[in-house]
Amino acid sequence: MCRLFAITSETPLSPILAVEALDVMKEGHDGSGVGLFLRDLGGPFDEMKEAPILSGIFTEQGLRKLDQHMMDKGFMTKYKISIKVPKTPPPGVPKRDIYLIRAYELPEEWEQYTQDEIYEKLVEVRLELRKMGEAQEDMIVFSFWPDVIMIKEIGDPLTVARYLHLDRKELKARIIMAQGRQNTNYAINLYACHPFFLRGYSTMTNGENTAFIPIQEYLSSRNYPGYIGYQSDSEVFTHILHYAREKLKLGIDCYKHIVTPLQDDNLDLHPDADFLHHLKRTCRKLIIDGPNCVIGSLPDHSLFMVQDRKKLRPGVVGGKPGMYAVASEICGLDAIIPDRDKNKDFQPMHLDTVIIGPNRQEVQICRQTQPLHHLH
């Protein structure tokens, strides 16, 4: 089972903190990999919120291809973090040339585009780069998005974090999501490692989604270029989130109504029964079949956690105003926020979605049987 830890804090934190939480929760996971998602960045990136940041792993040759390509497109490097690693990686960690974190200036001709158009073009660029790297596996691209950094690698999370010096002072974020396992349900592949990212949305998941193939087929047939990949059954959670928010314009409290809708008897009693019946029918092909616990980050800097109907995966949220964390184990929470009021810890059950808003002042709990907040 994957170990998951996510934190949202008023003051920027080092990602090493989240990896340490993973380490505390180590019992039960195989430490086969680590995935990190950082948003609302601190340090030097705090000054460049609009600049898209490219995160990925490159070979020397891949980097040359990247530079040429980005130059042709009119992107200028604005800032970069150089991760210099020792010549010999620790056992279990592959040898890589470059771990890239690089912020770019947008091309001048993009000034004519609206914000939405720019976002779509950023998705396109990421997909182009990903495609360019597929044949020779010289470019692995995790994200290309303003104010977002992603790091993924195979190996024990803490070992990898120390090897990459993730405790460096220029790498800090107010929202961090960390996952401590290479996806082992399918082939070992960094693209199969959580968290997943698409157009501002990121999720990581505990468990296995047995309805993966039909959902993947449905998403792939939506004609949206970002719906590709699917090296992991959990990637569909990110894409469904994107679909629900961007294509259907639904609130986060509807997400659970899509992935694990209420059964009809309960649905009939819901104040928004009519709408939810329609939603359930029309999104039926997106119903997952867990057990799954999904933790995700939204573009508005909210953090959420949702349990599926089966509630067979652990998950807990706790903290104090200004700093809240969601984790798969309470010990992870204890390690990072020991001074919180533990009486207020909450373990979401089969009907719950937990949301920590951008102001990080409280934990909002949406029970699926409650009225919807934002119908449109």
Next chain:
Amino acid sequence: MPSNTTITPSTLSVKDHLWQIFWNKNRCTLCGRCTAVCPVQAIELGVFRKRVIESPMNLTETPSTSFKVYYGIRQRTDPAYACIGCAMCNLVCPNDCIAPMRTDEADKLKFHINRGGTPRRRGGRRNDPGGILDQIKFIRISMLTDPALDAGRHEFELRTLLGRVLPPEEEMNALKTGDWIPPVREIYPLIIGAMSFGALSPTMWEGLQLGVTYLNEELKMPVRICTGEGGCPPRLLRSRFLKYVILQVASGYFGWDEIIHAIPDMKVDPCAVEIKYGQGAKPGDGGLLMWYKVNKLIAAIRGVPEGVSLPSPPTHQTLYSIEESVAKMIQSMYMAWGFRVPVYPKISGTSTAMAVLNNLTRNPYAAGLAIDGEDGGTGAAYNVSMNHMGHPIASNIRDAYQVLVKVGKQNEIPLFAGGGVGKNGNLAANAAALIMLGASGIQIGKYIMQAAAGCLGSEGDRCNICNIGLCPKGITSQDPRLYRRLDVDKVAERVVDVFLSFDSELKKILAPLGRSTSLPIGMSDALGIADADAAARLTIKYVV
């Protein structure tokens, strides 16, 4: 046979027949029940002359010969009276002294069942007991990372949608603007397919309806039943139970006068309207109700004279083009019920099903597509159509689903698969395989006749006389002397048994796959087969 008798080309011996009656003289009580019950008069009282040689146990008397007469059963060899293997004789015999046996080689009878130049017509299914569905296994068993579920105690949502489901963007938009959203029914994925009032006896029809009503009202299982082409009894049309019924309109339009007239009096809408364009048992051929079964009641409901055969045309009447006719018919049916009732076509399995489907994807009113494979059953059809025409359902439904995936409309036009599902008794396994290949629901006909009413028919060409109204179980007969054999309540009870056991078995398949929150439509990664070519054709895993 006397030595001077003329042998005609169709003179057959018992050995030449498909079914041969074995009769045990020692146990026969000569009660006559077997000859009375035989639906085709294949057996009759036999008066046999037997030579007896008596050898006295002494030397004074010489052995003598005498001739005696004894009585028993004789099988008639005239092809018109050929035994059909129904074994009703065996059923009624108090001493188990009589039974039909199947011949050990290809019979000679089949060369002669065309007297008067009329080819053989019969009921039943394609005479081939094999099939791919039974070979499909469910291989993706949940272990470790996603635990298998408890089929007995976990909650399951085994429902499917019948109706045109809008893409999510369109549906959300329509909710905002108040535009028309096509009607969609949430129903149980196992549907009792089209068997007409006329093809079935009144007791069978009533038993099925009663069972379906019980499942809905008492057990909250939204099971639906299709009328077939033959109308619907007027009282049912005007009852609140009509919502459990799918009305079928076919090319003969039988019974639709009655239905249209009843619309103003309907208390509830029917579940859906199925427009029949084809049927798996006789692809490209219209429905057929032979004259034997058109009695006063059937004639009245269908609006036809008594005692005439009712062959429906192979296609619906059209003025311009068939595509236009399909679109118009779908639309007219929607209009008849104020756009509140889903309307979908049913076709026979065919390599051209994809063209039909592509047309339907562009028709915003098409509420689904039912495809009936080559193993579908019928009440009456030409033998050649049943045995040699049609397309297997497995690859047809898979192709159809993949066409929908390609255009991104999977589950928006639900596909319903029928034709030989459960023909070897493995209903849940066959149904689950078809669902995972892409079907949204399953239609059964013959299976429910066998399981709920004890139909004797088999793919070994047993019985199969549904067409002439002589059904020995009273399932497909319009003769009160026959159909009173069938107890309406017992049929209803068996319908309920069948659905409950199907439900349990389906859960026993889905739970180990880790599926419970929705029907696993298109979950092809769960399927495997030990036949590489079939695996490649169905795009499922090849496992040995």
